[in-house]
Amino acid sequence: MGSVQKEIATLNSLAARISELAAKMTKQLEAENVPAVTLEANSPIKYERLPGDVFMTRQLLEDAMKDLWILSQGPSESVFNYVHMAIPDASALNILNQFDFWNAVPVDGSAATFEQIAKHTKLPVDVVTRVLEHAVTMRFFTKPSPTATSVRHTSRSAALAKDPGLSALVQMVLDETGPPMFLLPEALRRFSMGQPHLTRNMKETAFKLCHSGGAWGDYENSWEFIENDGEGSQKGWRQRNFVKFMAYIKDLFGTEGIVLDAIDWQGAGDVTVVDLGGSAGHDDAILAAKFPNLKIVVQDLPEVASVFEKEFPSNLRSRVSFLTHNMFDPQPVAADIYMLKWILHDWPDAESVKILQALRPALKPGARVVFIDYVGKQEATGASSGAEEEQLPRSIQGFGTATDLRMMALFNAEERPVEAWKSVFKRADERFDVVRVKADPLSFMCVLEAVWRG
Numbered sequence: 001m002g003s004v005q006k007e008i009a010t011l012n013s014l015a016a017r018i019s020e021l022a023a024k025m026t027k028q029l030e031a032e033n034v035p036a037v038t039l040e041a042n043s044p045i046k047y048e049r050l051p052g053d054v055f056m057t058r059q060l061l062e063d064a065m066k067d068l069w070i071l072s073q074g075p076s077e078s079v080f081n082y083v084h085m086a087i088p089d090a091s092a093l094n095i096l097n098q099f100d101f102w103n104a105v106p107v108d109g110s111a112a113t114f115e116q117i118a119k120h121t122k123l124p125v126d127v128v129t130r131v132l133e134h135a136v137t138m139r140f141f142t143k144p145s146p147t148a149t150s151v152r153h154t155s156r157s158a159a160l161a162k163d164p165g166l167s168a169l170v171q172m173v174l175d176e177t178g179p180p181m182f183l184l185p186e187a188l189r190r191f192s193m194g195q196p197h198l199t200r201n202m203k204e205t206a207f208k209l210c211h212s213g214g215a216w217g218d219y220e221n222s223w224e225f226i227e228n229d230g231e232g233s234q235k236g237w238r239q240r241n242f243v244k245f246m247a248y249i250k251d252l253f254g255t256e257g258i259v260l261d262a263i264d265w266q267g268a269g270d271v272t273v274v275d276l277g278g279s280a281g282h283d284d285a286i287l288a289a290k291f292p293n294l295k296i297v298v299q300d301l302p303e304v305a306s307v308f309e310k311e312f313p314s315n316l317r318s319r320v321s322f323l324t325h326n327m328f329d330p331q332p333v334a335a336d337i338y339m340l341k342w343i344l345h346d347w348p349d350a351e352s353v354k355i356l357q358a359l360r361p362a363l364k365p366g367a368r369v370v371f372i373d374y375v376g377k378q379e380a381t382g383a384s385s386g387a388e389e390e391q392l393p394r395s396i397q398g399f400g401t402a403t404d405l406r407m408m409a410l411f412n413a414e415e416r417p418v419e420a421w422k423s424v425f426k427r428a429d430e431r432f433d434v435v436r437v438k439a440d441p442l443s444f445m446c447v448l449e450a451v452w453r454g
């Protein structure tokens with residue numbers, strides 16, 4: 001946990017703290033044999049395995065660096081510089097990513113000319129030049145000299161060339177959630193200003209405002225958008241990208257352990273599991289490989305089916321199948337266990353309740369719902385509350401609050417504390433007995449198990 005800083009921070013005190021934290025992190029990485037990264041193209045693309053204590057040092061370092069940044073510029077200019085750069089930075093990255101500048105440049109560290117990159121990206125040379133001129137200021141690519149008309153990879157741009165999952169994340173976060181987030185102030189002005197609470201109506205989301213005709217199409221919610229955007233064989237390209245994004249997130253957040261330990265899968269015996277909204281089954285491949293007693297049905301929207309068919313490991317197909325199913329429709333599979341991972345946090349309470357209620361036609365007494373999701377700020381009582389959470393580095397808190405605002409823009413939903421999740425189950429049906437809840441304030445994840453009393 002970070003120590004509460006009482007003295008008034010100065011340029012020098014922050015620089016000293018950064019120096020101290022950088023030395024500590026270097027030592028910790030060495031002790032854990034984690035290879036160092038550099039800014040060069042041949043650097044490892046990430047720190048492999050960052051143990052909890054090293055992660056915490058890194059986040060404290062980030063907090064201190066951000067404070068130093070503010071003090072180095074002064075309060076006013078730090079604001080000006082932020083707003084001046086934030087959107088062009090995001091836009092440049094979105095262009096680099098969507099037009100695949102990453103693979104236009106060799107990852108071996110050699111250069112590609114602007115002409116060559118224009119050919120690869122199908123963009124005019126003048127556009128390529130201007131985007132790259134900005135990109136190099138962000139350490140995406142580097143120019144051999146200020147007047148050069150070629151670039152080489154840096155470690156940052158090379159990471160995107162080497163890791164399609166990272167590129168899928170950039171696509172999702174910038175291109176699918178960026179435009180609605182920009183319309184959040186307008187949505188709040190129209191639908192929530194003067195009200196006691198944020199509207200929970202999904203027709204009044206920033207997403208809906210953004211997608212009510214025009215360039216961004218007319219869609220009810222972001223799932224409908226990512227399923228249907230695109231013409232002909234391009235239709236569903238955003239959903240196929242989303243599948244990659246989810247698989248990447250699983251690795252990034254190391255959620256494999258959370259799924260494997262969510263319940264005693266082995267002790268459950270020979271059971272059928274439905275993974276509701278299970279994407280293309282990345283969690284199920286891991287579960288099925290580890291637990292031969294499980295038969296799993298992955299359910300998701302139509303555009304996910306082809307990804308499952310193409311990519312799901314063939315050796316597990318006898319026990320894992322895919323069923324196209326809209327989770328608002330009555331559940332067709334009478335399973336022993338239903339897993340909902342990262343599903344309900346995408347919906348306001350009313351829709352979350354409907355999703356749980358749609359399970360009822362298939363539920364037999366004793367059937368279990370294993371719910372794995374984010375938890376927002378904890379209630380200010382109990383062990384993992386208040387004082388302890390206050391001390392988390394701001395950069396960790398910001399991760400959660402950023403997701404929360406994204407949920408606001410897309411769904412008029414929010415990151416909810418454990419108690420709110422419990423009450424969603426109760427509201428769905430009294431016969432859901434919540435028998436176990438485990439929340440981890442560091443990972444923002446919670447596992448809740450409910451048993452259907454029948």
Ligand SMILES: C[S@@+](CC[C@H](N)C(=O)[O-])C[C@H]1O[C@@H](n2cnc3c(N)ncnc32)[C@H](O)[C@@H]1O
Binds near residue numbers: 247250326343
């Ligand atoms: C945040 S992802 C979670 C994926 C997976 N459970 C995981 O944890 O990685 C939400 C999933 O819900 C699916 N989804 C959204 N609306 C749905 C609906 N109406 N019916 C079925 N699946 C839906 C999406 O396609 C997406 O795969």
